Amino acid sequence: MITSTKSAASLQPGDALPAAEKTFTAVELVMYGAATWDWHRLHYDPDYADAMQLPGPVVDGQVYGAMFAKQALDWLGPKAFVRRLVFRMRSMAFAGDTLRLEGEVIELRDGRSFDVVVLNQRLTNNGRRVAEATTEVRLPR
Amino acid sequence: MPLLTEALKAWIGREVVYPAREDLGRAGIRYFALAIGDDNPLHIDDDYAREAGHPSLVAPPTFIVETCQYAHRQPDEHGYIGHVWHLPIKGCRMIRAGNDYEFFRPVLPTDRVSVTWTLEDMAERESSRGGTQLFVSSVARYYDAAGDLLAVNRETLVYQPLAARA
Numbered sequence: 426m427i428t429s430t431k432s433a434a435s436l437q438p439g440d441a442l443p444a445a446e447k448t449f450t451a452v453e454l455v456m457y458g459a460a461t462w463d464w465h466r467l468h469y470d471p472d473y474a475d476a477m478q479l480p481g482p483v484v485d486g487q488v489y490g491a492m493f494a495k496q497a498l499d500w501l502g503p504k505a506f507v508r509r510l511v512f513r514m515r516s517m518a519f520a521g522d523t524l525r526l527e528g529e530v531i532e533l534r535d536g537r538s539f540d541v542v543v544l545n546q547r548l549t550n551n552g553r554r555v556a557e558a559t560t561e562v563r564l565p566r
Numbered sequence: 567m568p569l570l571t572e573a574l575k576a577w578i579g580r581e582v583v584y585p586a587r588e589d590l591g592r593a594g595i596r597y598f599a600l601a602i603g604d605d606n607p608l609h610i611d612d613d614y615a616r617e618a619g620h621p622s623l624v625a626p627p628t629f630i631v632e633t634c635q636y637a638h639r640q641p642d643e644h645g646y647i648g649h650v651w652h653l654p655i656k657g658c659r660m661i662r663a664g665n666d667y668e669f670f671r672p673v674l675p676t677d678r679v680s681v682t683w684t685l686e687d688m689a690e691r692e693s694s695r696g697g698t699q700l701f702v703s704s705v706a707r708y709y710d711a712a713g714d715l716l717a718v719n720r721e722t723l724v725y726q727p728l729a730a731r732a
Contacts, residue, residue, distance in 0.1 A: 427607075427617045447603065460594075460601035462634035466645040473644075477659045478728055486662035487632045491602040494627040503608050503618035506672065507627040513664035556664075 430502030433533050433540030433564050442500045442528040442544065447492065449484045451520055457488050469520075481519040486556065489514075493546045493558040496526055501542065505562050508541070512558035516550070524548045524555055531559075539563045569655070569700040569725065570690040577653060580685045584636040584649070586678035586711060594635060595625045595675055602626065624672040630708050631667050631719040636681040649683045655700065655725050663701065663722040670715050678711045686720075693726065700725040 447453075451469065458468050466473035467483050474482050494507050518524060528546030546558040592610075599609040604626050607614040615623045634648030641647050673679075686703045693699040706719040 427614055430618075453601075456601040460597040461632050462637065463632075463648060464641055464645045470645075478731075479659075483661075487628075487665070488602065490628040490665060490667060491598075491604070491626060491632060495602060495604045495606070498606065498608075498627070503606070503614070507669055509666075509668050510628065511664070511666045514662050517661065 427503050430504035430565060431500070432566075433535070433542060436530050436533060436542055438530050438532060440530040442496055442546070445496060445526045446523055447526070448523040449488075449518065449520060451482070454482055454484065454520055457485055461485075461487070463487075474519075479517070479519070481521070484518040484520070484522065484524075486514050489548055489556040489558070492524075492526055492548065493528075493560055496528060496546060497544055497560050497562050501562055501564065504565050506539075507560060508563050509561040510558060511560075512556055514556050515554040518548075518550050518555050522550050524550055528558075528560075536563070536566075539565055568690060569658075569698060569727070570688055574653060574655070574688060574700075577651060577685050578688060580651065582649065582683045584638075584681040584683070586680040587636065587638060589676050589678055590625065590630070590635065590673065592623065592675045594633070595623065595629060598629050598633065599626055620672055620674075622674055622676070624674060627669055627672075628667060630673050630677075630679055631665070631706070631717050636679060649681070649704075649706070651685055651702070651704070653702070653725075658700070658725040658727050661724050661726065663724045665722075666720040668718045670717065673716055677716065679716065680709050682707045682709070695726070697727060699727070 454468050468485050469482050528544050531545045532543035534541040542562050544560040548555040612622050637647045683706050689701045690698050702723045708717040
């Protein structure tokens, strides 16, 4: 049995997604770099980070896209489809940082064959904004 | 000295095509799901994914726009093998400003994906750190074997001048 998928009728603007936290240790950074064929030294080499005048290896900003999409689908269900995901970086995060992921519904739209829910999502690091996203997800009618 | 030189402007409009090399594959999808901590059975269980209306398990939504699997070369001096323009910019570090992803259908392990990168625009803007920084906007389009669009990735990178070190 698959888990249920939320309907647009069951949602309203302001509904909050369950918050989550994730710590990016060196292991997480290497796992992500390897799984995406991205071996850029910025994400694991402290000497390289120092040469770039940064305090340590940088969390790859692309992983934030994956986190936003995962939070949306975990909450909305297996028949939801991420149609668009726009994210903007606000500050860098570094190896060892713990990021908090939050979001809420901002808009609902009726479609002909599906409905659309629009989410605002954000990642923070001890209250400092790291990235924010606007995510459009299609829901079956 | 401006960051956005006439020589750099000539790069606007350039395009590079990365042909499909192999199926994305189940191993690659499972590896990515593990790496992002995504335990959704949609990405590892065919029966579960079929119940949700898919022909087989599906990749996490952003997999194809995050992976450099389309590339086939040795790493550059930064360790990177994915698409880069190799712009003639010295004394800067490069950071991500943001991405705008559009998705047109779920991606399957059997998909063979080709990628076309286009350098759309460059702009030099004031930096809150003082001086200026250079914004480079590119778009990657991901096609399946039939030539249908799977995803579009508009990416903005920023080149920030490094401070002189004693």
